[in-house]
Amino acid sequence: MTPQAPSPLRKYAYQADPLAEPPPLELAAILDRHRGEADALITVLAEIQLHYGFLARQQLQYVARELGFPLARIYGVSTFYNLFLFDPPGKHKVRVCRGTACHVNHSDAILSFLEDRLAIGVDETTPDGRVTLQTVACMGACSLAPVVVVDEETHGRMTPEAAWDAIDALHDEEEPA
Numbered sequence: 001m002t003p004q005a006p007s008p009l010r011k012y013a014y015q016a017d018p019l020a021e022p023p024p025l026e027l028a029a030i031l032d033r034h035r036g037e038a039d040a041l042i043t044v045l046a047e048i049q050l051h052y053g054f055l056a057r058q059q060l061q062y063v064a065r066e067l068g069f070p071l072a073r074i075y076g077v078s079t080f081y082n083l084f085l086f087d088p089p090g091k092h093k094v095r096v097c098r099g100t101a102c103h104v105n106h107s108d109a110i111l112s113f114l115e116d117r118l119a120i121g122v123d124e125t126t127p128d129g130r131v132t133l134q135t136v137a138c139m140g141a142c143s144l145a146p147v148v149v150v151d152e153e154t155h156g157r158m159t160p161e162a163a164w165d166a167i168d169a170l171h172d173e174e175e176p177a
């Protein structure tokens with residue numbers, strides 16, 4: 001009986017396994033630091049996001065495999081906290097506060113206005129990669145409600161138009177006329 005040549009399909013099946021290779025060195029270092037720590041999941045996810053800017057699906061799969069957590073639990077934890085991003089963030093981060101003080105001062109109107117103007121939803125990024133729109137529970141500046149944070153700058157007593165102007169000013173800084 002003549003030996004059969006390996007099926008080309010085997011090769012493709014192997015390559016299709018996203019975890020066939022070991023994790024990249026930086027990711028492996030993060031995982032190694034917390035191996036065996038039962039309560040380190042949020043810390044691990046935060047460190048991955050700090051290094052890479054967001055949580056890629058394959059990174060979460062590595063976390064599940066290397067640290068022994070079910071993937072569903074990792075998604076459950078990472079989607080519960082809105083500090084985590086699952087796509088590359090935009091160049092600028094715009095966060096609309098939805099805490100109680102801001103909510104009663106109509107932060108929902110600001111959010112709707114920005115969603116319409118930017119043509120994106122919460123936790124999405126404009127197609128040109130400039131702006132990521134997010135919400136936060138409270139920025140600790142309730143006396144200034146409603147609050148919008150553009151990158152690291154806190155803007156208080158916002159209106160929808162003023163929030164848009166703050167975003168528009170970013171473009172002005174980058175592209176002087």
Ligand code: FES
Pocket residue numbers: 097098099100101102103137138139140141142143145146147
């Ligand atoms: S509720 Fe918005 S800053 Fe506190």
